[in-house]
Amino acid sequence: PRPSTNLDPPFYTTCHDPSTMNSTARANATFMMLARNSDVSGAVQSVKSVQAQFNQHFGYPWVFLNDEEWSEEFKMEVGKAVGEGVSVTFDTIPWEVWGFPMWIDREKARRKMKKMEREGVMYAGEESYHHMCRFQSGFFYDHPALLPYKFYWRVEPDIRFTCAIPYDPFLSMSQHDKKYGYAIALWERGNTVPSLFRKISDYKARRHVRTTPLWTALMAPSYAPWLIRRFVLSLLRNRDGKGDLWNMCHLWSNFEIADMEFFRSSAYRELFRYLDEDGGFYYERWGDAAVHSLGVAMLLRPDEVHWFSDWGYVHGGLQVCPKEGLGCGCECEEGGREVETVCLDSIRRTVE
Ligand code: GDP
Ligand code: MN
Known part of the structure; x- marks a missing residue:
């Protein structure tokens, strides 16, 4: 057998009663859900799942x-689902970080959105979805709340955790120096x-950012023949100056736990500003x-990235x-x- 070089094992491989694990130590951490008033039933269902399995x-x-502005109904229903004794904040997003920045040509943007919509690009015709993606990429971590x-642990409406989470993932990530x-x-x-x-x-080339094994894991080589069949067009466009291909593998962000110091770092901020x-x-x-x-x-x-291999998670089918x-x-x-x-396997090979 290979020597064990696993840089990212699960935090625990056995179950326990959370109350025995549950010291008074807490991380400086919160849940965050972005939602619309119309998401109330999905929000209640997600909150109930997180509360029951963990919180x-x-x-x-x-x-x-x-x-x-939050509706009274949303605050009441969701507040009830959170339950007693847990701090809950309902806040709004300032218009400065939810809307077209001044350098965007709105006519061009609307034209492109229409075109993408005709071509069947998911959500492309919805202006608010674009604002949402931009907010979640570059602004959430600076929100006063x-x-x-x-x-932070991101939660979306209509998600479900299907296993008990009997330990504190924030503390575990802290102890193991995990950022994402x-x-x-x-x-x-x-x-x-x-x-x-x-x-x-x-950008990476211009800034002389060193290539990490994780970056390489998102490149295509080992799967090229298989991928080319599957993603011909997107691959052709997703090639960089050196001819590297992104294999389109990505981490789903509707659930993520992150050390926001990563997003707040000058390196990430500069990358976001450039994009x-x-x-x-x-x-x-x-x-x-x-x-x-x-x-x-x-x-x-x-080794700063963690896969929650011991968690069950459901969203969007x-x-x-x-x-x-x-x-x-x-x-x-x-x-x-x-x-x-x-896709997961190609990432796991870089840490195991
Ligand atoms: P999908 O997961 O990509 O299919 O997209 P969702 O519809 O689940 O949206 C992603 C997240 O953004 C969810 O938390 C939504 O509640 C939230 N969201 C999407 N659009 C809006 C919007 O216009 N306003 C607000 N407040 N939240 C939104
Ligand atoms: Mn979603």
């Missing part, structure tokens, strides 16, 4: 952000980000998952369920569509 034992605060915190954690890695839709990889790669000035959040439909992933791959060491021997009390969805693991 009833740990009591971390919740922050809810909206680009509009999140500024006091170091770690994810549950699902899968393929980005190439037509949302035709020029993103090229631009980040140019923002390019305009691809509007002229294309860059998603925050692709931006976070390429940022993480470019700027973090592989996809699920991951832990392998035999991992996870506690999992109740994965019968017949739920499992995420294929080719």
Whole structure:
């Protein structure tokens, strides 16, 4: 057998009663959910799942952000789902970070959005979705409601955790020097980000940013023949100056736990500013998952990134369920569509 060089094992491989794990130590951390008033039922369902599987034992605060004023109904229903004794903040997003920046040509943006919509690019015709992706890529971590915190756990409406989480992932990440954690890695839709990889790669070359194994894991070589069949067009466009290809593998950001010091670092801020000035959040439909992933791959060491292999997670009709021997009390969805693991495997090979 190979010597064990696993840079990212699960934090725990056995289950325990959370109350025995649950010291009084807490990380400086919060949940964050971005939602609309119309998301109320999905928000309640997500909150209930997180509270039941984890937070009833740990009591971390919740922050809810909206680009509009919260409805009384949302605050009441969601407040009830969070329950007693947990701090809850309902806040709004300043218009300065939710809307076209002044350098964007709005006519051009609307034209491009229409065109992408006709071509079937998911959400491309929805102006607010573009604002959302830009906010989640470059501004959430500076929101006054999140500024006091170091770690955040992102929650979306209509998600479910299917295993018990009997330990504190914020503390574990802290102890193991992890900056970014994810549950699902899968393929980005190439037509949302035709020029993103090229631009980040140019930036990386210009700034002489060193290539990390994680960056390499998102490049195509070992899967090229298989991928070319699958993503011919997107691959052609997602080639950088050296001819490297992004294989479109990315980390799903609708669940992520991050040390926001990473996003608040000058390296990430500069990368975001460069992308923002390019305009691809509007002229294309860059998603925050692709931006976070390429940022993480470019700027973090592989051992600073954690895969929650012991967690079960469901969203948008996809699920991951832990392998035999991992996870506690999992109740994965019968017949739920499992995420294929080719993309994840290419990342795992860099840390195992
Ligand atoms: P998907 O996961 O990419 O299919 O997109 P979602 O519809 O789940 O949106 C992603 C996240 O952004 C969710 O947390 C939504 O509640 C939130 N979101 C999307 N559009 C808006 C918007 O216009 N306003 C607000 N406040 N939240 C939004
Ligand atoms: Mn979603």
